[in-house]
Every structure is written in structure tokens, then in C-alpha cells.
Amino acid sequence: MQRRWFGSLSLAWVLPSSVLAGRADPLSSLLAQLTAEQSTAARLGHAYLAVSDVGRLAATESRLRRAADGGVDGLRRAVATLARADLARGDTVLVDGWVLARAEAEVLALSTYHRAWAC
Numbered sequence: 001m002q003r004r005w006f007g008s009l010s011l012a013w014v015l016p017s018s019v020l021a022g023r024a025d026p027l028s029s030l031l032a033q034l035t036a037e038q039s040t041a042a043r044l045g046h047a048y049l050a051v052s053d054v055g056r057l058a059a060t061e062s063r064l065r066r067a068a069d070g071g072v073d074g075l076r077r078a079v080a081t082l083a084r085a086d087l088a089r090g091d092t093v094l095v096d097g098w099v100l101a102r103a104e105a106e107v108l109a110l111s112t113y114h115r116a117w118a119c
Helices: 002-012 026-032 038-049 054-089 102-118
Strands: 092-095 098-101
Touching: 026 054, 026 102, 038 092, 038 102, 054 098, 054 102, 092 102, 098 102
Parallel strands: none
Antiparallel strands: 092 098
């Protein structure tokens, strides 16, 4: 439990101030549109957020921000590219019984984190 809380606090230092201030963040909106399975995405995102590396999440978020200019389709392409690269390297994680490319787990964690800060 403490690790989850500490991870959330640590991530606050690397995310843009617009997210932390509750202002509209285009990336947050796009992340919310990536899947219709919001409850599953939230469950997996929370689980991975509890054990994720804050530096890696920040790097992935930075890549996603650059891809967000292309809208939700650009973001989906970026996630697919990152996931394919992870799978090719065998960089997978087990999250709540699901085997995911690390980038997929990071996107779910970021989506969960952005949703929590937007409230």
C-alpha cells in the first residue's frame, strides 16, 4: 500500500502542471478514448501504477504527448509502435493475470493517473 501511494506522489513531480492543476489536458482526454473497456483498463492501470517505474512512465508520457498532436488515431499508432517494440524485445509484464507489452501497461497506468488527477 505504501509503495502505491509513494509512486503516485513521485509521479506528481514529473507530470505537467496542467494535469496537477486540474486544467484540461489534451493527453488526458485522448487516453480516455483509447478503449471502451474502462473498468478493465482502470483495474489494470491501478495494478501497474502500484509497481511501475516513475522514470519510465514519464518517458512514455513524453512520447505520447508528442503523438497526441495526431489525435486519438495518432496516439493509438504510437502505442502500437511502442508495444510492438516491447514485444520484439520480450519486454512484457504480468498485470492482474494479463501478459502485456510494458508500453501497454504504462499507457494504462498513465490513463488511470490522468483520470484521477482530472477529477
